[in-house]
Structures are given as C-alpha cells and as structure tokens.
Amino acid sequence: MFRNVEELVQMCEDQQLPISEIMIQQEMSVHGRSRDEIISQMERNLGVMERAANRGIVEQVRSVSGLTGGDGKKLNEYMQLNDTLSGHVMLDAVSKAMATNEVNAAMGTICATPTAGSAGVVPGTLFAMKEKLNPTHEQMIRYLFVSGAFGFVIANNASISGAAGGCQAEVGSATGMAAAAIVEMAGGTPKQSAQAMAIALKNMLGLVCDPVAGLVEVPCVKRNAFGASNALVAADLALAGIESRIPCDEVIDAMYRIGETMPSTLRETGEGGLAATPTGKRYKEQIFGASSK
Amino acid sequence: MKYRSVFDIIGPVMIGPSSSHTAGAARIGLVARQLFEKKPTWAAFHLYGSFAKTYQGHGTDVALVGGILGFETDDQRMTESFQHAKDNGLSFTFHEEEAQLDHPNTVRIRMGDGKDEMELVGVSIGGGKVEVKELNGFDLRLSGNHPAILVVHDDRYGTIASVATKLAQSEINIGHMEVSRKEQGKEALMVIEVDQNIDIQTMKELSKLEHVKKVTKIHE
Numbered sequence: 001m002f003r004n005v006e007e008l009v010q011m012c013e014d015q016q017l018p019i020s021e022i023m024i025q026q027e028m029s030v031h032g033r034s035r036d037e038i039i040s041q042m043e044r045n046l047g048v049m050e051r052a053a054n055r056g057i058v059e060q061v062r063s064v065s066g067l068t069g070g071d072g073k074k075l076n077e078y079m080q081l082n083d084t085l086s087g088h089v090m091l092d093a094v095s096k097a098m099a100t101n102e103v104n105a106a107m108g109t110i111c112a113t114p115t116a117g118s119a120g121v122v123p124g125t126l127f128a129m130k131e132k133l134n135p136t137h138e139q140m141i142r143y144l145f146v147s148g149a150f151g152f153v154i155a156n157n158a159s160i161s162g163a164a165g166g167c168q169a170e171v172g173s174a175t176g177m178a179a180a181a182i183v184e185m186a187g188g189t190p191k192q193s194a195q196a197m198a199i200a201l202k203n204m205l206g207l208v209c210d211p212v213a214g215l216v217e218v219p220c221v222k223r224n225a226f227g228a229s230n231a232l233v234a235a236d237l238a239l240a241g242i243e244s245r246i247p248c249d250e251v252i253d254a255m256y257r258i259g260e261t262m263p264s265t266l267r268e269t270g271e272g273g274l275a276a277t278p279t280g281k282r283y284k285e286q287i288f289g290a291s292s293k
Numbered sequence: 294m295k296y297r298s299v300f301d302i303i304g305p306v307m308i309g310p311s312s313s314h315t316a317g318a319a320r321i322g323l324v325a326r327q328l329f330e331k332k333p334t335w336a337a338f339h340l341y342g343s344f345a346k347t348y349q350g351h352g353t354d355v356a357l358v359g360g361i362l363g364f365e366t367d368d369q370r371m372t373e374s375f376q377h378a379k380d381n382g383l384s385f386t387f388h389e390e391e392a393q394l395d396h397p398n399t400v401r402i403r404m405g406d407g408k409d410e411m412e413l414v415g416v417s418i419g420g421g422k423v424e425v426k427e428l429n430g431f432d433l434r435l436s437g438n439h440p441a442i443l444v445v446h447d448d449r450y451g452t453i454a455s456v457a458t459k460l461a462q463s464e465i466n467i468g469h470m471e472v473s474r475k476e477q478g479k480e481a482l483m484v485i486e487v488d489q490n491i492d493i494q495t496m497k498e499l500s501k502l503e504h505v506k507k508v509t510k511i512h513e
Contacts, residue, residue, distance in 0.1 A: 001294070023299055027298060027299050027300075030298070031297075031298060041300060042300075042303065044306070045300075045303055045304055048306045063310075065350075104309035104310050105309060105310050106309065107308055107309050107310060107352065107371075108308070109306065109307070109308055109369075110307065111303065111305070111306050112304060112306075112307060112312040112316065112420055112421050113303055114303075114312075114419075114420045115312040115313065115420050115421075116307060116310055116311050116312040116315065116316065116421075117310070117312070119309075119312075122303075144303050145299060145303075147302070147303060148299035148300075148302045149299070152296055152299060155296040155301065155302060155419065156294045156296050159419060160302070160419045160420045161398070161418060161419030162313070163313060163342065163343040163396075163397040163398050163419075164396070164418075164419060169419075177302075211350070213350050214346060214347030214350030215347075216309070216350075217310070264397065267343065268343045268346075268347065268397070269342070269343050269346040269347065269397075270346055270350070271346065287350075288350075
C-alpha cells in the first residue's frame with residue numbers, strides 16, 4: 001500500500017502505470033475484490049454524480065433553509081447567453097460544482113468526494129473535462145480513481161474532516177484531488193499530477209470552516225466553485241511544467257498541522273468567521289428561531 | 294491507516310448535506326441498531342463538540358434516528374426519519390453536552406426497549422467513516438466497515454483460544470481483534486473483525502462455548 005504521494009509516484013514510475021491503475025490494483029489486493037466489482041461500484045458512484053450535477057443545472061433546487069439553490073443553474077444560463085470573462089470550460093466546471101452542492105444542501109442524493117460539503121469539486125471538474133477532452137467512459141472512471149488515490153493519502157496523513165481540519169481539509173483536499181485527476185486525463189505524468197495536487201492544496205491552506213447557522217450552504221457552495229476553478233488553474237500550471245517548491249507530501253503535512261492549531265470556533269462549530277458576522281447570526285435566528293444559542 | 298479503501302474517499306453515496314454529520318451519524322446509529330439486535334423503544338443521544346453545536350443544521354438528529362431505524366446512508370426515507378420513528382414507537386431525546394472530547398464529532402447513544410439497555414460511543418472521523426469507541430463501558434475500536442462479531446465473556450484463561458479455534462474450524466479469517474475488560478477476572482469483551490459474514494450456525498456454536506455470555510454480529 002502506498003502511504004504517501006512520493007511512494008505513489010514511485011510505484012507508477014517503477015511499474016510504468018498510471019495513478020488510476022495503481023489505485024485499482026491496490027483496491028483489488030487489499031479487499032480481495034475483482035476488478036469488475038470495483039469498476040462497477042465506481043460506475044454507480046459516477047452515475048450518482050451525473051444525476052446530482054444535472055439536477056442542479058436544470059432544476060431550481062432550493063435548500064430547506066432557503067439560503068442556497070439555483071445559482072448553478074443561473075451561472076449555466078449566463079454562460080450560454082454571454083461571452084464570459086473566464087471562459088466556457090472554467091465556468092462549466094464551476095457551475096456543475098455549485099449545482100452538485102446545492103443538491104447536497106437540499107438533502108438530495110450525492111456521492112461524497114471526499115466529503116459531502118466538498119462534493120462539487122471533483123464531479124464539477126470531471127464533467128467540464130468531459131466536454132473539453134472528450135474522454136472515454138473508462139477515462140471518466142479512471143479520473144475518480146486518481147482523485148481517490150490522492151484523497152486516500154490526505155485522509156491517512158492529514159484529515160478530510162472540517163471539524164478536525166477546517167475547510168482546507170474538505171474543499172482543499174477536493175481541489176488537490178481534482179487537479180491531479182485532470183492532469184492524468186489530459187495526458188500528464190504521475191509526477192505532474194503530484195505537482196498539480198501540491199499547487200492546488202497550497203492555495204487552500206488555512207481555509208477555515210465557518211458555516212452560517214451550522215448549515216452546509218454558506219459559504220460551502222461558493223467555496224466549491226472556487227475549489228473547481230483552483231483545480232483547473234493548478235492542472236494547467238503543472239502541465240506547463242511548473243513545479244511546487246514544497247513537495248506534495250510536505251504540503252499535506254502543513255495542512256494537517258495548520259488544522260491542529262486552528263481554533264475550534266473555525267472548525268465547523270458555526271461559532272466563528274462568517275457564521276459570527278451580524279448577518280450570519282441573523283440568518284441563524286431566522287432559520288432556527290431567536291431561542292437558538 | 295484509518296482509511297483503507299478508495300470508496301472511503303469517493304463515497305459514500307448519501308443523502309446530504311454532510312458526510313460527517315449526516316452519513317457518519319446515520320452509520321453510527323445503524324451500528325448501534327445492529328448491536329442492539331432488535332427494535333428499541335427509546336433512545337437518548339448525547340452530542341459533543343461540533344455535533345452538539347450544529348446538529349440541527351446538518352441533519353445529524355434526523356440521521357441518528359434514521360440509523361437507529363436501520364436506514365442506510367442513501368435511504369430516501371432518511372429525511373422523514375422522525376415521522377418513521379413515531380410510526381415505529383421509538384421515542385428519542387437529544388442532549389447538547391459541553392465536555393470537550395478527543396474528536397469533535399462524537400455521540401453517546403443510550404437506547405433500550407424496557408427489557409434491555411445499551412450504551413455506545415461513536416465518532417464520525419470524516420468523509421462518512423465512523424468508529425465505535427466504547428460499548429457498555431468497554432473501550433474498543435470498531436470501524437463498522439467490516440463484518441464483525443462481539444463476544445461478551447468471563448475473563449478466564451482459554452476463552453479467547455476457544456473462540457479463535459471455533460472460527461478457524463468454520464474457515465473464518467480474523468482481520469483485526471481486540472480484547473478489553475473492565476476489571477481482572479470479571480466481564481470482558483472480544484471485538485473480532487472478519488473477512489466474511491458469519492453464518493447462524495457458527496454464531497450458535499460460539500454462544501455455547503464455556504464462559505461466553507453473549508455473541509453479537511454486525512455486517513456491512
């Protein structure tokens with residue numbers, strides 16, 4: 001089993017295999033399952049992601065609190081009608097990331113990647129790449145195994161829990177996972193995937209988890225938007241041959257230590273940051289009543 | 294390593310909005326239900342850390358009750374679990390605790406049916422993955438990701454060996470095993486994670502072994 005990114009990249013280079021293949025083979029050997037079983041489970045997850053993203057783009061979804069919903073659809077309509085500033089691929093990823101998270105906030109069915117609060121980034125970028133790179137069905141599945149491989153390393157060496165490590169552990173992890181997966185799909189090397197992951201995660205370090213009214217809505221939906229855009233930029237940087245001066249595993253370690261020292265008010269308790277602003281508190285009162293603490 | 298599968302990262306498929314507060318909470322509830330082995334009539338949920346602060350917003354309450362009712366993380370009935378509880382004669386209470394524990398997302402579940410009672414401490418560690426830290430006062434570590442059996446027994450020599458021998462005879466492989474006791478010579482607990490589900494016959498034979506008091510199983 002690979003324990004860190006360095007070992008993962010080394011295994012790829014030694015065996016001349018892509019990251020997705022190393023992840024698939026590890027899953028087979030650790031759990032004693034056949035390739036078919038593993039691939040079909042991932043296919044089911046992909047199907048859930050597709051339905052969630054499409055639902056958020058087409059339907060006017062609305063969360064129970066009414067704080068979020070409809071922005072993914074709004075952005076998608078804007079893209080169709082306008083010559084956008086940041087471009088079609090970028091906003092395609094962003095709108096589908098937001099759409100997925102709006103469905104999540106509305107208690108819809110989603111696939112956690114790596115968590116529900118960060119569930120938009122990996123599918124959002126994947127479905128934008130589907131249009132941009134025209135991948136095969138197999139490449140779409142492989143995208144998820146690459147994302148999983150990097151998330152696996154982060155989860156075991158740092159954290160993917162906002163309560164433990166802040167939003168950097170959730171959207172930060174997701175953006176790194178997506179960046180690495182984009183690189184493999186676009187034909188980059190395993191080393192470039194690792195660089196993309198490092199670059200993407202570095203730019204999310206210190207990001208706090210400060211949900212308004214304790215809901216996975218504000219600022220989560222828009223943080224997924226920026227997680228997706230960050231992943232695309234990081235992937236392009238890595239494909240251009242740009243390297244992170246700090247190695248990927250050390251970035252993950254830094255993320256872990258930042259999470260450890262983050263005050264609990266900024267780790268998903270809904271007590272600090274945006275949740276503690278006058279407007280944030282007002283929303284909480286409106287939603288849960290003035291009696292809520 | 295806490296996470297062993299790619300599907301711990303890309304997954305679970307779940308009803309939103311939070312993997313740790315909704316899916317994780319549902320899984321802790323489900324493990325509790327499996328360990329209790331029957332329909333409880335009451336449950337008390339003591340919430341700690343981030344669970345205590347944000348449980349309503351994240352649907353933690355709905356998910357815990359759903360789990361106790363036996364719902365999986367992607368069960369569409371989850372959002373209406375309070376109504377299902379009412380229909381099934383399950384009453385429940387929530388208690389926000391102030392104490393700071395090691396992990397921020399922790400719940401202590403006390404449940405019963407008027408005849409038996411059970412107490413369990415579960416932790417949601419992120420991405421929908423959970424651990425059971427305590428059962429009826431015993432410390433343990435149980436992920437709920439593999440089939441497992443729990444054996445309550447008297448703390449006497451040879452008991453662990455006889456359980457292991459019985460499993461070997463049934464060709465069941467042990468993946469992880471832990472033994473704990475509250476006091477030397479008194480009641481003890483074995484937690485055995487195995488690779489495959491255990492059949493009823495083996496369960497019966499295990500429960501008949503000397504010094505074994507109770508055998509329970511949970512499965513994926």
